[in-house]
Amino acid sequence: MLKLILRRLAWSIPLVLVASVVSFALVALLPGDAARSLLGPNATADQLEAARQELGLDRPLWVQYWNWLSGALHGDLGSSLINRQPVAGQLGDRLGPSLSLIIGAVLVATAVGVLMGVRAARRGAVGRLVQAGSIIGLALPDFWLGLVLVVVFAVKLAAFPPTGYIPLGQDPAGWLNSLVLPVITLAMPATATIARQARDAVSAALDQTYVRTLRAAGVPELSVVYRHALKNAAVPVLTVIGMVFVGALGGTVAVEFIFAIPGLGSTAVQATSAHDLPLIQGVVVYFTLIVVAVNLLVDVAYGYLNPRARLS
Structure with missing residues (x-):
């Protein structure tokens, strides 16, 4: 390893x-x-x-x-050409909001998507519903969905704040409340992608001979599905989750803009419009390091789930 x-x-x-x-x-x-x-x-x-x-x-x-x-x-990313502030300090303040948004969206998408996919793998009407829902979820633009959520849940129902971000250390409840709408916006297409992959992978695992053997031995159906079939289907699902995480980095640009979240995505837009090369380079380095870290975690998980992957 x-x-x-x-x-x-x-x-x-x-x-x-x-x-x-x-x-x-x-x-x-x-x-x-x-x-x-x-x-x-x-x-x-x-x-x-x-x-x-x-x-x-x-x-x-x-x-x-x-x-x-x-x-x-040497660890010095330079200073912004516009405000002359150190790039590392500016991006350090914006890393937390972006990671909160991305990790929250991936966790929600993984939990909901896997549950939907496993349920749909058992075929029937639920499977067709997941298929239709995944197509709709992938087709919905982030900016449109975000605006709809703001109008419905922030303006009309006043259940969540329409914009802004509250740091976790300042107010944990406010932090969670400020992330609900942007996390849902970012998680919607990711949920559809994970649900389809989980459905296909678990469905293929349920058709294997060992599943029929387990069922013939009287093993409970929930144990067959969640303990055995889902574990064997985890590798392709894990691949998609890693891709979803990386894709969410690009999604933060629109979502952070809509909800006025001071994260890396909105900083990248502002720096690009101002041609602030050091700040742009800093954002690129941060994004690339996040991608490297995610891929490394996926590889480690591969090695845990499939010992043969450790040798590749």
Whole structure:
């Protein structure tokens, strides 16, 4: 297992490097720059040139990237070009809201999706209902669903706050209350995806010979389904859960914007519009490290569920 973890960590190094290079190049290709965003549209050419020199934007792109990379390798992600605040400090404050949203959505989607999928694996009307529900859940756009939830549960019923985020340490009940609507919004398509995968995997496991043997031996049906069939179907379901977690990183952009959550997704949008390269690079590094951590956890879970995976 230790060798598996070390191999995955070794592969993560070029992944982080490639992600940082690609993001740096793509943002540099966008029209405009941080000097224009900082000084506004009425700035003169001389003012823009002086700001570019002060910010280091007059240097070649590869020099700018090398300077950023040299600092990042020493744990310094630089300072924002717009507000001159350390990037690590800004993103550290925004990591908690994003992780709260993503982890909450994945947990809800996993619990509901697996239960729905297991129930649907036993076929019948419930299976057809899950099939239809999964198609609807995947088709609903995040921004539309979020707006509908705000109108119904925040405006009309006043059951939850429409926007905002309360830190867990400040008010645990308020923290939970502020996450209900955004978590549901982010979890809806993920639930549909997990439910379909769980249904297919458990259905295939229930058709195996060992299941018929267990039933013939008088093992209770719940034990057959949840203790034996679900465990053997866990690997493909776990794969989808890992993909859902990674996909939720992109979903946070729209959800955080709708519910005014100060997370990494909304920060990425603001930094991109301002051409704030150090802040964008910091978000990319955080997102990439989260992806690496999730993939590593999935690989470890593979090794636990299937010992043969430890040798791959």
